[in-house]
Every structure is written in structure tokens, then in C-alpha cells.
Amino acid sequence: MNPNAWIQLAIYLIVLVALVKPLGWYMARVYQGQPCGLDRVLGWLEPGIYRLAGIDQQSEMGWKTYAFVVLLFNAIGLLAVYALQRLQGLLPFNPQDLDAVPPDLAFNTAVSFASNTNWQNYSGETTLSYLTQMVGLGVQNFVSAATGMAVLVALIRGLTRHSPSPPTPLPQGARGDSATIGNFWVDLVRSNLYILLPLSFVLALLLVSQGVVQNFQSYQQIDLVQTALDADKKPVTTQTLPMGPAASQIAIKQLGTNxxxxxxxxxxxxxxxxxxxxxxxxxxxxxxxxxxxCYTFGVMVGDTRQGWAVLAAMMVVFVPLTIGCIAAEQAGNPAIDREVRFPLAGRASDGSQLPSLARPANEDEDSGGNMEGKEVRFGIASSALWACATTAASNGSVNSMHDSYTPLGGLIPMWLMQLGEVIFGGVGSGLYGMLMFVIVAVFVAGLMVGRTPEYLGKKIEAFEMKMASLVILIPPLVVLVGTAIAVLGPGLEYTDKGEMKNPPNPGAHGFSEVLYAFSSAGNNNGSAFAGLNGNNLFYNTALGIAMLISRYWLIIPTLAIAGSLARKKYTPSGAGTLPTHTPLFVVLIAGTVLLVGALTFVPALALGPVAEHLQMTAGNGAQP
Amino acid sequence: MKSHVRTAFTVFGLLTILTGAVYPALVTLIAQGVFPYQANGSVIMRDGKAVGSELIGQTFDIPRYFWSRPSATGPMPYNSEASSGSNLGPTNPALIEAVRDRTKAVREAHPDQSGPVPVDLVTASASGLDPHISPAAAEYQVKRVAKARDLKDDVVRELVRKNTEARTFGVLGEPRVNVLRVNRALDALNVKE
Structure with a gap:
């Protein structure tokens, strides 16, 4: 890593951590129904929505009702996005006259956006009308993010509802499912109104100031300065600039981990x-x-150290992996280096006799390193940092093409997804996933010292462990089974001559492309090794199902834990209670995440990126 | 149950209006008012005619212009209707072969350069629309452009310098040269003479 990369990484982390406390504190106020400042401006809107929708703000839900309305609301969203894509040809705001999206692609895209995955088998500028983008995808960007946040808040309530006087008094003799974990509608509306909309609004305008487009014009044609040639050597004299309301959508797709x-x-x-x-x-x-x-969590459980501990565990995994990824990309691709550094005459044909490779003259100006699939304005540091952030979180947006990363540089984003999207993860979903790992870590520690495991005063028992295990094990199952089915045949396409057409890259990298696709869909990330053509019946369906399972089959057990914890009595911590805010416990959480992730995926990774790395460094991949 | 369904539809409808219509409309309104140039694509105008966007690269591959990076869009390079990277893996022979061919072409066009070819000149960008090249890639081409236009090296170098952007705040991103801007500056220079 060059000095600039270290500085960029440091600045990023410092700014991020500096914002954690103010924003986390603010969000805690939003979810606890306290005045947050914005309610003075938008305060008229919230009760208005409740009145129109017939929501009683004070009435709370047990976990089963909460889960039911989450699923109901998401199903409506999914159907709406599907319908919009199928009907876009008949609807307004379609200046390019784009036709209806085919059913399998429309299914995939609808699931993708409802589940906060945002896998793209479509190509925005050639497939979707402005209306579909705004009213279909744009809306899901907000509500799918808010769904994740609501489920998290419900889980936190489950952990905290033990005080003698809960915020909402339970009915007399309340038992079983009547232990409540909040009102989904209120959590949903408040997330959108006071958190996602204001942040997106500010970010969108900042982005426009930098040149991100925001308009409703049709595409603009311009005359090229120099005539170019197309694939058939026919002259091309014009260029068509795409337009559209991009900034408003990009702001929320970044903020909502879409x-x-x-x-x-x-x-x-x-x-x-x-x-x-x-x-x-x-x-x-x-x-x-x-x-x-994480800080919001700390505030809501009444001990901010608990939030910092979880955040620290995320950082412990994130920072070293990011450094590894940047270093791998800056080290570059030996096969390409060999081509660009040595005059043709002096080049050894097998590459073995070459002198040790010096860095190119202008290292600090980024003329070296793996620039295939990267943009000059970002260079390698900003690209690799993004690749790690977007896969650590379940965001999945890209600013460089992960498919062209060096094998190790591409392994790290893939593994960050396979860890279950809990190192930051999706908004809400990342932290509730991480809390499942915390429950497992507490349980493991309890076994080691021979005491009943407790977390935040709640006993962790068989039911919680079963549910937490489901949350942790379902995504790897989906990823590995999905990949296995795909490479057995259904996910492979051949040309008439019997050559592999899809995945397009040969050898180990082709396998990596398939593994990456299922890792991404099976953890609701959405980024891709984009060479793989996912827009066919098999991948549209298989990845769609993977996304559905990994989103909703995790939400249900998570809410079940919330309901179960809410019913439990508070056990004051004693001398034998394991403190869950210490560096020791941070290591224990991070260790649990890494161990599960490593044990599950090392064999698959060995067949893909690891094999390719050995091939690349041995020089075999370099000789066409 | 029935009331949940009614509530769900109503909330969905209201949030759709709010996040899918009011929000983008409001952002568009303010963006068009405050940043009309950026919001409409940073299009460079000449005599009332659009000649390109300073953010979207164009193909330049003849001697009198600074060359842009290879672009993987189809069916022609720099097709801004279909942004795309090559998505070739690092050990794909097709990638190594492409880099070898490009390197050969670059070397042949710059016989006076003996050092390594700047990597960005022979690798495809992520978007296929990269408007920039690295300062090293520009410097590599200065002599060739100067010769083709019968200009002094330093005159061309000065134009490159004027169209070079440093890292933002000295740290973010990378230094870069806007290819369209520097080539238009070259054309303007020749018109003046």
C-alpha cells in the first residue's frame, strides 16, 4: 500500500467513527419516540399517515403479528415492483419507450429490491423506464431499508423489555405472545420520515453538485470530436448521453445498503x-x-459500551481485510506488468527469466497496479476501499469491476459477503445478524466457564440458540447448495462448438463468478462478478429464490428471538456473568464470525480464488 | 387480519407518494435551480451545440489527439448508452492478449518512449466511459501529439497541466487529466494560430 492509500483509509475511518455517536444518538431518539428535532418540521406528516392508514400509534404487536405485517408489507412491495416492470410500456415517464421487462427478469428484480439485495440482472439505462426506477426501485430502496431497521429495533426491544415498567403497560396477566416488541408501522414510518428521507435529501443534493445527473429529460445526442469505429468498422459520429433522476436514487441506494x-x-x-x-x-x-x-443499540439497551463493543468487533474484521484488498490490487497483475514494463524484444517468453519487477516510475500517480476495470479518477485505493465497504455492508454497489480484481483482491469482497453480512451488513439486518453471532459467542463462552449464558440480563436458552443457529446457517446453505447446483450444469452455457460461454471467464475464475453470484444473492448483497450472464431463466429464478430465503427466513427467527427474550425475566449480573463490553469479548465475537465463515467457505474458496492466485503467480494464466 | 391488509396497502401507497414522487421531484426542483449544469449532465456547449460531456469520455485514437483509455462497451467503444467494463478475470488469456496487443500498438506509436507503458492506457475502465487518463499516461503521449500538430513539447505539456486535476483536498482519488478537455484545448490552439 502506498502512503496515500493509508491516508485515504484513515480519513475514511475517522470520519465514519466521528459520525457514529451523533447519528446513533439521534436514531435512538427516533425509535424511542422522543423529540428528535425534525419532528417539529415533519411532525404533521406522521400523525397524518397514521390517521389515513388507521394505525393506533400506542398499540403494540407480539412477535408473530410483527413478523406477519413485515411479510405482508414486503409482499405488496414485491408485487408492485413486478407489476410496474411488466406494465412500464403503457405507463408515463418512459421517454425511451422501453418495453415490458420479461417475467423472469422482472421477478428477479422485484425480489432483489424488496429484499434489500439489489442484484442487477437488468441494465438500468436500456431496460427500465424512469417511472420504474423511481416509483418501483426507488421506493423499495427506502422501505426495504426501513424494514431491516424496524426488525432490528424490535429485537433490541426484546432485549430491553424487562424493566418493572415497560414503556407500554402490558395487559393484565399478559403471557406468551402478548409480550410486545413494538409496532412495525410506527417503526417503518419513523425510519423513513426522520432518518432515511432527510439524509438522502442532503446527500442527493451534494451529489448533484459534483455532477451526478438529476433530470427528467430524454437521452441527449452529441456529435463526437473524433469519428470512432464500431465493431464492424463502420464510422460512429455521435454519442447518446443517458439522463434521468439519478442523484435522488443513488443517495438512498448508498444510505439504505441497497x-x-x-x-x-x-x-x-x-x-x-x-x-x-x-x-x-x-x-x-x-x-x-x-x-x-451500533451506537443506537447501545443507547437503547442503556449501556453504550455494548454498542461500541459490537462496532469494535466489526472493525477488527473489516480493517485488516480492507488493507489486504488494497495491497493486493496495488501489487497488480504480474502478467500485465510483464507486458507493460518490458520492451517486446527483451521479454522472456515464459516470463521466468525476467528481472525482479520494479514499481513503475509514477507509482504515486497510479500508473501501476491492477487498473483493469477501474476508473482513473478513483484509482486503486478508493476502488478497493469501496469494494470492501460495499461487501462488508450488504450494499453491493460498485465503483470498479470486481470481476477483474486480482484473485486475492476479489477473494476478500467475496468472503466479506460469505461472513453473513454481519460486518456492518445491511441497515438493521447487519446488526441483527451480528447479534445472533453475539448470542452464539455468549453461549460458547458460557459453555467454557460452565455457567448459564446470559446477554444483557437475559438468559440464552435452547430456543434462542436454535433460532440463532438458523439465522447463521441458512445463508451458507443457500450459497453452497446454489453454487453446487449451478456448476452441475444448469448454470453453465456452451456455444455450438462446445466451448464454455457462461461463465465467460475460463478455469478457476469461472467458478469464482458463480460462487460470487450465490454468495451475493444468498447474503442479500447485490454486487457481482459481472461477467457472469445472470439474465437467463436459471439465474433469474435461482438467485431470486436465494434472495427470498436469505432475507425472510432470517427475519422470522430473529423476531422469534425478540419475542422470546421479551418474555424473559431480567437477571441481574452476578460475579460469574461474562461482561460483554470488554476487549476479550470483542475478540470472542470477531473470532466466532471468522471461524464460522472460514470453516464453511474455505473449501469453496480454495477451488476458486485461491487456485487462481496460485495459477497467476506461477505464470500459467499469463500465457495465452 | 383484514385491517392489517388495509393498513399495509395504505402505508405502502403513502410511502410510495412520499419517497417515489415527492422526494425525487423536490430533489430535481432544487438541483435544477441550484446546479443546472451538473444536474443536466455537465454538457459542454459550443455555439449553442452540445459537443460532449466533460464527465463522459469519447474515443480518441488518432495521432493528433491524446488517446483515451480502452473501452469495453459494445458495439462501439465509449457507447454511453451501454456502460460496461470488460469483466475479464486476471488470468483470462483474452485479457493478457488484449493488453499485449494494446501495449504493442502504444509502443509503436511512441517510438521515442522507452519506459513502461502506463497501465491505464492499456486496460479497460470500469464504466467504459472513463473521461480521464493518468498524468503519466498523458506525459507518455506529449511528444507524439506535439509532433503531429507541429507544436513545441512544452506548449502541449502546458495544456496537459492546465487540464490536470489534483487529488481532492490533496488526498482523495487520484490525479487525472480530462482527455476531452485537453483535446478541445489543443484544437482551440490550432484554430488561433
Whole structure:
């Protein structure tokens, strides 16, 4: 890593951590129903929505009702996005006259956005009308993020509802499911109104100032300065500039860990991410809410040290992996280095006799390193940092093409997803996933010292462990089984000559592309090794199902734990209670995450990126 | 149950209006008022005609212009209707072959350069629309452009310098040269003479 990369990483982390406390504190006030400042401006809107929708703000839900309305609301969203895509040809705000999206692609995209994954099998500028983007995808960007936040808050309530006087008094003789964990509608509306909308509004305008487009014009044609040639050597004299309401959508797709781009290449497109400053802001937005929610959690459980401990465990995993990724990319691709550094005449044909490779003359100006699939304005440091942030969080937007990363540089983003999207993870979903690992860590520690495990005064018993295990084990199951099915045949396509057509890259890298796709869908991330053509019946369906399972089959057990914990009595901590805010416990959480992730995925990773790395360093991949 | 369904539809409808219509409309309104140039694509105008966007790269591959990076968009390079990277893996022979061919072409066009070819000149960008090249890649081409236009090296170098952006705040991103801007500056220079 060059000095500039260290500085960029340091600045990023410092700004991020500095914002955790103020935003986390603010969000805690929002979820605890306290005055937060914005309620003075938008205060008329909230009760208005409740009145129109017939919501009693004071009435709370047990976990089963909460889960039911979460699923109901998400199902409506999913159907709405599907319908919009199928009918877009008949609807307004479609200046390019784009036709209806085919059913399998529309299903995939609808699931993708409802589940906060935002996997893109579509290409925005050629497939979706402005109306579909705004009213379909844009709305899901907000509500799917808010769904994750609501479920998290419900879980936190489950952990905290033990005080003698709960905020809402339970009915006389309340038992079983009548232990409540909040009102989903209130959590949903407040998340949107006081957190996501205001932050997006500010970010969108900042992005426009940098050159991100925001308009409703049709595409603009311009005359090229120099005539170019197309694939058939026919002259091309014009260029068509895509337009659209991009900034408003990009702001929320970054903040809500959605990641579905307005344009095909997502955050690498100059109209989505115009300058290094817009890049920094979008990068900050990726981890902002997931990190700040840790502090919100601390405030709500009445001990901010608990929140900092969880955040520290995330950092312990995130920072070293990011450093590894940047270093791998800056080290570059030996095969390409060999080509660009040595005059053709002096080049040894097998590459073995070459002198040791010196860095190119202008290392600090980024003329070296792996620049395939990266933009000059970002360079390698900002690209690799983004790749790690977007996969640590379940964001999935990209500002460089992960498919062209060096094998180790690509392994790290893939593994960050496979860890279960709990290192920051999705807004809300990352932290509730992480809390499942915390429950497991507490349980393991309890076994080691021979005491009943407790977390925040709640006994962790068989039911919680079963549910937490479900949350932790379902995504790897989906990823590995999905990948296995795909490479057995259904996910492979051949040309007439019998050559592999999809995945397009040969050898170990082709396997990595398939593994990456299922890792991304099976953990609701949404980024891709984009060479893989996912827009066919098999991948549209299989990845769609993977996304559905990994989102909703985790929400249900999580809410079940919330309900179960809410019913439990508070056990005051004693001499034998394991404190859960110490460095020791931070290591224990991070260790649990890494161990589960490593044990589950090392074999698969060995077949993909690790094999490719050995191939690359041995020089075999370099000789066409 | 029935009341939940009614509530769900109403909340969905209201949030759709709020986040899917009011929010983007409000952002568009303010963006068009405060940043009209950026909001509409940073399009450079000449005599009332759009000649390109300073954010979207164009193909330049003849001797009198600074060359832009290779672009992987189809069917022609720098097709801004279909942004795309190459998505070639690091050990894909197709990638190494492409880099080898490009390197050969770059070396042949710059016989006076003996050092390594700047990597960004022979690798495809992520978007296929990268408007920039690195300062090293520009410097590599200065002599060739100067020769083709019958200009002094330093005159061309000065234009490159004027169209070079440093890292934001000295740290973010990378230094870069806007290819369209520097080439338009070259054309303007020749018109003046």
C-alpha cells in the first residue's frame, strides 16, 4: 500500500467513527419516540399517515403479528415492483419507450429490491423506464431499508423489555405472545420520515453538485470530436448521453445498503459518481447507518459500551481485510506488468527469466497496479476501499469491476459477503445478524466457564440458540447448495462448438463468478462478478429464490428471538456473568464470525480464488 | 387480519407518494435551480451545440489527439448508452492478449518512449466511459501529439497541466487529466494560430 492509500483509509475511518455517536444518538431518539428535532418540521406528516392508514400509534404487536405485517408489507412491495416492470410500456415517464421487462427478469428484480439485495440482472439505462426506477426501485430502496431497521429495533426491544415498567403497560396477566416488541408501522414510518428521507435529501443534493445527473429529460445526442469505429468498422459520429433522476436514487441506494445502480456499471458510471469527492460521500454513506446503529443499540439497551463493543468487533474484521484488498490490487497483475514494463524484444517468453519487477516510475500517480476495470479518477485505493465497504455492508454497489480484481483482491469482497453480512451488513439486518453471532459467542463462552449464558440480563436458552443457529446457517446453505447446483450444469452455457460461454471467464475464475453470484444473492448483497450472464431463466429464478430465503427466513427467527427474550425475566449480573463490553469479548465475537465463515467457505474458496492466485503467480494464466 | 391488509396497502401507497414522487421531484426542483449544469449532465456547449460531456469520455485514437483509455462497451467503444467494463478475470488469456496487443500498438506509436507503458492506457475502465487518463499516461503521449500538430513539447505539456486535476483536498482519488478537455484545448490552439 502506498502512503496515500493509508491516508485515504484513515480519513475514511475517522470520519465514519466521528459520525457514529451523533447519528446513533439521534436514531435512538427516533425509535424511542422522543423529540428528535425534525419532528417539529415533519411532525404533521406522521400523525397524518397514521390517521389515513388507521394505525393506533400506542398499540403494540407480539412477535408473530410483527413478523406477519413485515411479510405482508414486503409482499405488496414485491408485487408492485413486478407489476410496474411488466406494465412500464403503457405507463408515463418512459421517454425511451422501453418495453415490458420479461417475467423472469422482472421477478428477479422485484425480489432483489424488496429484499434489500439489489442484484442487477437488468441494465438500468436500456431496460427500465424512469417511472420504474423511481416509483418501483426507488421506493423499495427506502422501505426495504426501513424494514431491516424496524426488525432490528424490535429485537433490541426484546432485549430491553424487562424493566418493572415497560414503556407500554402490558395487559393484565399478559403471557406468551402478548409480550410486545413494538409496532412495525410506527417503526417503518419513523425510519423513513426522520432518518432515511432527510439524509438522502442532503446527500442527493451534494451529489448533484459534483455532477451526478438529476433530470427528467430524454437521452441527449452529441456529435463526437473524433469519428470512432464500431465493431464492424463502420464510422460512429455521435454519442447518446443517458439522463434521468439519478442523484435522488443513488443517495438512498448508498444510505439504505441497497446498491442497485441507476446505470449498468453502478457507481463506476461518471453520471453516478462523478468525482473523488462524490465517491467519498457515497462511500461514507455505505457504512454510515450500519455503523451508527451500533451506537443506537447501545443507547437503547442503556449501556453504550455494548454498542461500541459490537462496532469494535466489526472493525477488527473489516480493517485488516480492507488493507489486504488494497495491497493486493496495488501489487497488480504480474502478467500485465510483464507486458507493460518490458520492451517486446527483451521479454522472456515464459516470463521466468525476467528481472525482479520494479514499481513503475509514477507509482504515486497510479500508473501501476491492477487498473483493469477501474476508473482513473478513483484509482486503486478508493476502488478497493469501496469494494470492501460495499461487501462488508450488504450494499453491493460498485465503483470498479470486481470481476477483474486480482484473485486475492476479489477473494476478500467475496468472503466479506460469505461472513453473513454481519460486518456492518445491511441497515438493521447487519446488526441483527451480528447479534445472533453475539448470542452464539455468549453461549460458547458460557459453555467454557460452565455457567448459564446470559446477554444483557437475559438468559440464552435452547430456543434462542436454535433460532440463532438458523439465522447463521441458512445463508451458507443457500450459497453452497446454489453454487453446487449451478456448476452441475444448469448454470453453465456452451456455444455450438462446445466451448464454455457462461461463465465467460475460463478455469478457476469461472467458478469464482458463480460462487460470487450465490454468495451475493444468498447474503442479500447485490454486487457481482459481472461477467457472469445472470439474465437467463436459471439465474433469474435461482438467485431470486436465494434472495427470498436469505432475507425472510432470517427475519422470522430473529423476531422469534425478540419475542422470546421479551418474555424473559431480567437477571441481574452476578460475579460469574461474562461482561460483554470488554476487549476479550470483542475478540470472542470477531473470532466466532471468522471461524464460522472460514470453516464453511474455505473449501469453496480454495477451488476458486485461491487456485487462481496460485495459477497467476506461477505464470500459467499469463500465457495465452 | 383484514385491517392489517388495509393498513399495509395504505402505508405502502403513502410511502410510495412520499419517497417515489415527492422526494425525487423536490430533489430535481432544487438541483435544477441550484446546479443546472451538473444536474443536466455537465454538457459542454459550443455555439449553442452540445459537443460532449466533460464527465463522459469519447474515443480518441488518432495521432493528433491524446488517446483515451480502452473501452469495453459494445458495439462501439465509449457507447454511453451501454456502460460496461470488460469483466475479464486476471488470468483470462483474452485479457493478457488484449493488453499485449494494446501495449504493442502504444509502443509503436511512441517510438521515442522507452519506459513502461502506463497501465491505464492499456486496460479497460470500469464504466467504459472513463473521461480521464493518468498524468503519466498523458506525459507518455506529449511528444507524439506535439509532433503531429507541429507544436513545441512544452506548449502541449502546458495544456496537459492546465487540464490536470489534483487529488481532492490533496488526498482523495487520484490525479487525472480530462482527455476531452485537453483535446478541445489543443484544437482551440490550432484554430488561433
Amino acid at each position: 446498491g442497485g445502480g441507476f446505470f449498468n456499471v453502478n457507481g463506476a458510471h461518471p453520471y453516478e459518481n462523478a468525482t473523488p469527492l462524490s465517491n467519498f460521500l457515497e462511500l461514507l454513506a455505505i457504512l454510515l447507518i450500519p455503523a451508527a446503529l
